[in-house]
Amino acid sequence: MKDKIALVTGSSQGIGQNIALKLADVTSGIAVHYRNNRNAAEKVVKKMREKGKLAACFRADLTKEKEALALVRKVEEKFSKIDILVNNFGPILVKSWEKVKSSEWDYILHSNLMSALYCLKAVLPGMRKRKWGRIINLGYSRAEQLVAFSKITPYAIAKTGLLILTRSVAASEASAGITVNMVSPGLMEGGILPESKSVPRGRLGKFEDISSAVLFLVSDEADFISGTNLVVAGGWKI
Numbered sequence: 001m002k003d004k005i006a007l008v009t010g011s012s013q014g015i016g017q018n019i020a021l022k023l024a025d026v027t028s029g030i031a032v033h034y035r036n037n038r039n040a041a042e043k044v045v046k047k048m049r050e051k052g053k054l055a056a057c058f059r060a061d062l063t064k065e066k067e068a069l070a071l072v073r074k075v076e077e078k079f080s081k082i083d084i085l086v087n088n089f090g091p092i093l094v095k096s097w098e099k100v101k102s103s104e105w106d107y108i109l110h111s112n113l114m115s116a117l118y119c120l121k122a123v124l125p126g127m128r129k130r131k132w133g134r135i136i137n138l139g140y141s142r143a144e145q146l147v148a149f150s151k152i153t154p155y156a157i158a159k160t161g162l163l164i165l166t167r168s169v170a171a172s173e174a175s176a177g178i179t180v181n182m183v184s185p186g187l188m189e190g191g192i193l194p195e196s197k198s199v200p201r202g203r204l205g206k207f208e209d210i211s212s213a214v215l216f217l218v219s220d221e222a223d224f225i226s227g228t229n230l231v232v233a234g235g236w237k238i
């Protein structure tokens with residue numbers, strides 16, 4: 001992994017930041033992406049540079065296709081390639097489905113589903129050329145359960161859609177040496193449901209739990225794993 005370059009969307013904070021920092025330990029360079037918080041992104045970059053890694057931060061609103069394409073182009077210009085894409089950005093909206101406004105539906109579907117599609121379509125040509133690529137989409141632990149989610153309906157639809165996209169692209173890109181997988185967190189520390197009692201493992205998820213799953217799936221050891229959904233949720237609601 002020493003010569004690999006990774007782009008992690010939404011890596012100025014939270015799960016994405018941790019994934020980016022952990023990936024920095026095993027790759028040669030990381031593109032840190034943010035939307036508003038440049039200071040936070042620059043701090044992440046500084047930590048990586050202190051470890052002797054190539055790192056830079058890039059701004060983009062990934063709900064807009066043009067900005068997603070420009071982000072990928074800028075990262076490829078700066079680092080000459082993208083080997084690993086982690087589509088991490090994906091906000092939740094907790095609201096009864098009938099109260100969700102059209103603009104909110106639009107935002108949740110674009111941020112969780114379309115942003116990943118825009119980014120992955122843009123990185124595929126380079127990955128195909130080099131015959132190696134890793135794409136990880138962040139899901140959520142119940143994305144495979146086709147049941148009623150009346151308080152998070154757009155989010156659940158978007159994440160289940162993202163899983164179908166993950167498997168569709170995994171199947172079509174396998175011959176090009178590109179794997180596409182989903183990592184699905186459950187209840188997390190700092191998340192919207194800070195309720196550890198309902199988690200069979202007896203604790204909430206930590207950022208490191210998610211990063212470890214991502215690190216495994218981008219490694220050479222995971223070369224034959226594509227189209228999987230790795231649920232990292234301590235046995236919650238399985």
Ligand SMILES: NC(=O)c1ccc[n+]([C@@H]2O[C@H](COP(=O)([O-])OP(=O)(O)OC[C@H]3O[C@@H](n4cnc5c(N)ncnc54)[C@H](OP(=O)(O)O)[C@@H]3O)[C@@H](O)[C@H]2O)c1
Nearest residue numbers: 010011012014015034035036037061062090091138188191
């Ligand atoms: N956290 C949880 O409890 C949990 C549980 C299950 C699944 N997940 C999934 O795990 C992933 C990470 O979740 P998270 O809660 O850590 O973070 P998140 O809210 O999905 O992402 C935060 C990041 O996204 C950036 N961002 C904000 N608006 C943006 C926009 N319009 N375009 C592009 N980027 C934008 C932020 O940048 P700025 O800092 O500049 O604003 C920040 O870097 C998500 O896919 C989420 O659905 C999370």
